[in-house]
Amino acid sequence: MEAHHARPQAVPPPGGTRRKAAAAATREWLVVSPSGGACLEEVGKYQVMARTGLPARDLRVLDPHLSYPSSILGRERAIVVNLERFRAVITAQEVLIPNSKDPVVAPFVRELQARVSDSSEANQTCDIDGEALMKEASGWPSAVVPGTGQKDAPEASKQNNSISTGENSGVPAPPPLALCKDHSMKKVLPFEFRALEVCLESACRCLEAETLTLEQEAYPALDELTSKISTLNLERVRQIKSRLVAISGRVQKVRDELEHLLDDDMDMAEMYLTEKLMSQRLVESSLSRVHENGHDHDDDNDDDNDDDDVTEESRLAHLFLGGEDIQSDPGSSNGSFTAIKPNIEELEMLLEAYFVQIDGTLNKLSHLREYVDDTEDYINIMLDDKQNQLLQMGVMLSTATVVITAGVVVVGLFGMNIGISLYNTPTTPEEARKSDMEFWATTFGTIGGCVILYILAIGWGKKSGLLQ
Secondary structure: OHHHHOOOOOOOOOHHHHHHHHHHHEEEEEEEOOOOOEEEEEEEHHHHHHHHOOOHHHHHOOOOOOOOOOEEEEOOOOEEEEEOOEEEEEOOOOEEEOOOOOOOOHHHHHHHHHHHHHHHHHHHHHHHHHHHHHHHHHHOOOOOOOOOOOOOHHHHHHHHHHHHOOOOOOOOOOOHHHHHHHHHHOOOOOHHHHHHHHHHHHHHHHHHHHHHHHHHHHHHHHHHHHHOOOHHHHHHHHHHHHHHHHHHHHHHHHHHHHHHHHHOHHHHHHOOHHHHHHHHHHHHHHHHHHHHHHOOOOHHHHHHHHHHHHHHHHHHHHHHHOOOEEEEOOOOOOOOEEEEEOOOHHHHHHHHHHHHHHHHHHHHHHHHHHHHHHHHHHHHHHHHHHHHHHHHHHHHHHHHHHHHHHHHHHHHHHOOOOOOHHHOOOOOHHHHHHHHHHHHHHHHHHHHHHHHHHHHHHHHHHHHOOOO
8 A cells, every 4th residue: 555655756857957058058259349348248049149130040150169151141130240260240239259269269359349449439429420410400491300291381481481581590501411411421331340341351361361371381392392202292282282272262252252242232231230220210210200290180181191201201311321212111001111222332342342352362372273283284294204214214125125035045046955066075276266266256146136136126116206
């Protein structure tokens, strides 16, 4: 009965496993603010996704344990940069760096902080000018503020009349469009482009340094190989060629990525994070004014006023953001913007500058590759020449062997055990002297015949082109 009422013991929860899983899910990210400050934060993957609006597949590109080719991805709220060992997530307000403790990345972080801090004062100045510009534009009588419908038109005409009669003479004379053009001349690169420029510069500088190091090692080794072909020199050239192929592939990938961005205007437009944020705030503020002013109008005129407000919102957004094409969705209830295409000239010039630089690096590697190929061709020619010389020597030795074999045949004939007068033992001094002369005549005749045969064989080979 005791065994029947026995209860199984509860297994304690694996707290250590959960802690390990939580530690594995979080990672240290170095967060660089627009002011140049940096701090380490323990952030999980899903927190980064919610913070930047990136999908999980884009965060896998930044995983140091995985090998992904170089890429620059423009998303709605962030730019994912994976260039060599420089990985970062760039938003309109901060830069997140996953591998900040890497010694190679440390100079990149310092350069990023210095570049951002140097431009922060210029940005603050431009922000102040922009706020003053908005105030001047909104205070200008001819600028219709969103939310004012047809009923507010008489009030605007009254203000215009008061200005023309001399009242409110302190209002600045230039129209808002001229002010916006004057403001655009003071415009500096947005925060995301400054961070992207540091990433591109660091990657190009790293590849350029590796290319210069490879050139300094390759050219002397190739010259030494041409002067002396040895196993050690061949091994050195083989290693250099392997490094050359690897670096060329990495440089080619960065170049292809920049070329792809330059060919696609929409991808470049996606990277204007600051302007998209400004346009979003402008739309939200305009819509809030529309809803506030909509309560003061009659129900019959609501649709007409909303259409006028959307038109004014589009005009102001196009005026202040420097956009090329702004469209609104006529079927939407709130009249929100569906497409804002900013001017991509700034980003295009930035990418073209580094495209030219990385293309120059690729040209250096191409010249080095051609030099390696030329050296290989020269070595092959030298080896072929040596092989031809060895073949000629083999032919000459074979010919000599055949000629000597002919002499051996003659000696073998005289060595047969056949009784002839030449083998008779001389009995008188005259016969002995004659026998010696016959022996030496036979010997030298055989040798001379072999030499003549060899000369004839070599002469025939040179005449027929078999030998040089």
